[in-house]
Amino acid sequence: MLSNRQITELLSxxxxxxxxxxxxxxxxxxxSAYKREGAKMIIEQNGDYHGMISGGCLEADVAASAEEVFSSGNPILKKYELDEDLVWGLGLGCPGTVEILIEPIDSSRLGQQMADAYAKNQAIVVCKLLESEERPLLVTEANVFGDNWADEILQESTMMMAAQKLAQQTPxxxxxFLTKKTxxxxxxxxxxxxxxxxxxxxxxxxxxxxxxxxGCTLGFHTTVIDPRxxxxxxxxxxTAHSLLTETGQIDTRTYCVIMNHHLERDMESLAYALKSDALYVGLLGPRIRRAKIMNHLxxxxxxxSNKQLEKLHSPIGLDIGAETPEEIALSIMAEITAFRNGHQGGFLKEKAFIHKPTRLLAEKQS
Structure with missing residues (x-):
C-alpha cells in the first residue's frame, strides 16, 4: 500500500x-483505530484504490460509497463504529469510531494550487469546514488560497489555527471545534x-x-557527508538521497548525526551543526570523547550558547544495549523519532494510551 506522502504525490x-x-x-x-486523522485513500473511476484508511475493514465499503460521489459530485461524510469483535476478529487493529470524508478530487483553480504546493514539497494545511458547502481554505507558510467564508470570525480562527500547525515540527x-460569530x-x-x-x-x-x-525507510530525506x-x-x-563532500543546507527540520570517527572532522562537523538551524545534533561516542572535542573547540x-548546546545529544541513541551497527542505527533513529514526536522513548507497558488521546472533543476554542 502507498504511504500518505505517495498518496499526495498521486493526488497532485x-x-x-x-x-x-x-x-x-x-x-x-x-x-483507538488502526489509522489516524489525515490517512488517505484515492479511488479511481474503474474502482481501483490506493492507500489505506483502516486495517482493511473499511476500504471496500468506502470504495463502494465512492460510486455515489462519482455520480452526484457531492461529498459524503461517513461514520463507522469499529467494535472490538469486528477489528479483533479480522486482526485489523483497535476498536473506535472513525469518520471519513469521501469527496471528488478537486481540479479547480484551488485544486491546482494545492497540487502545485504538493509538487513543490511545501508545508500546507487544507482547512475543510465539515458538514458545510464552504470551499476549503489552503494555507501555506506564505499565502492563503480559496474563497472567503461567509463567517469571517470563523475564517480568522481557522487561519490562526493553521498557522500554529505550520509552526510545529510534527503537526x-x-x-x-471552532466557534462561529453566532x-x-x-x-x-x-x-x-x-x-x-x-x-x-x-x-x-x-x-x-x-x-x-x-533513515530512508522512516521517511527522512537522507544526506551522507564525507570528503572521502x-x-x-x-x-x-x-538509498541515500544525496552524497556530498561538504555539508548542504541545514534548516529547522534537519537532524544531524556526527559519526566521522575522525577527531578533526568531528570537531568541524559538530561546530557547524550546533551553530546551524538544525533541531537535533547527535554525536556518536562516549562522554569522554565529547568532552575532548568540546575542549579542543x-x-x-x-x-x-546554552540554546545551541541544548540541541546536542551525546551519547546518542536510546539505551537498548545496542552493539552491532544495525542495533546502533536502530537506537539512534528510535531516539530521533521519539524526540521528533515529543516522546521520551520509554516502555509502553502499562501505558493508558499507545498514542496521545484524541483531541476531537477536548480541544475546543475557549
Missing amino acids: SMIQNGQPGVLATVVAVQG SSETI GEEVRVFFDVTIPPPKLFLFGAGHDAIPLAHL PAFNTTERFP KEQGITF
Whole structure:
C-alpha cells in the first residue's frame, strides 16, 4: 500500500492531469483505530484504490460509497463504529469510531494550487469546514488560497489555527471545534502536509550504512557527508538521497548525526551543526570523547550558547544495549523519532494510551 506522502504525490498528479477520482480521508477518530486523522485513500473511476484508511475493514465499503460521489459530485461524510469483535476478529487493529470524508478530487483553480504546493514539497494545511458547502481554505507558510467564508470570525480562527500547525515540527491532522460569530460550534478539519524531515549523516563509515538505510525507510530525506570518495558512494549508500563532500543546507527540520570517527572532522562537523538551524545534533561516542572535542573547540575560540548546546545529544541513541551497527542505527533513529514526536522513548507497558488521546472533543476554542 502507498504511504500518505505517495498518496499526495498521486493526488497532485491526478489534479494536474485532470484525472477524475475520489479522495477519502480520515477526519476524526475517537478511541483507538488502526489509522489516524489525515490517512488517505484515492479511488479511481474503474474502482481501483490506493492507500489505506483502516486495517482493511473499511476500504471496500468506502470504495463502494465512492460510486455515489462519482455520480452526484457531492461529498459524503461517513461514520463507522469499529467494535472490538469486528477489528479483533479480522486482526485489523483497535476498536473506535472513525469518520471519513469521501469527496471528488478537486481540479479547480484551488485544486491546482494545492497540487502545485504538493509538487513543490511545501508545508500546507487544507482547512475543510465539515458538514458545510464552504470551499476549503489552503494555507501555506506564505499565502492563503480559496474563497472567503461567509463567517469571517470563523475564517480568522481557522487561519490562526493553521498557522500554529505550520509552526510545529510534527503537526497532526485533526478535526477541531471552532466557534462561529453566532456562538455556534462547528467542526473544521485541518489536513496537514509537511516536507519530509532531513537526516544529515556526517561520516560514511561502515556504521553509517544501516543508519542511512533506516533513515530512508522512516521517511527522512537522507544526506551522507564525507570528503572521502572511496567511502561516500552509491554502492555503499544506494538509498541515500544525496552524497556530498561538504555539508548542504541545514534548516529547522534537519537532524544531524556526527559519526566521522575522525577527531578533526568531528570537531568541524559538530561546530557547524550546533551553530546551524538544525533541531537535533547527535554525536556518536562516549562522554569522554565529547568532552575532548568540546575542549579542543574551546581552545580554538569556538564556543556555543546554552540554546545551541541544548540541541546536542551525546551519547546518542536510546539505551537498548545496542552493539552491532544495525542495533546502533536502530537506537539512534528510535531516539530521533521519539524526540521528533515529543516522546521520551520509554516502555509502553502499562501505558493508558499507545498514542496521545484524541483531541476531537477536548480541544475546543475557549
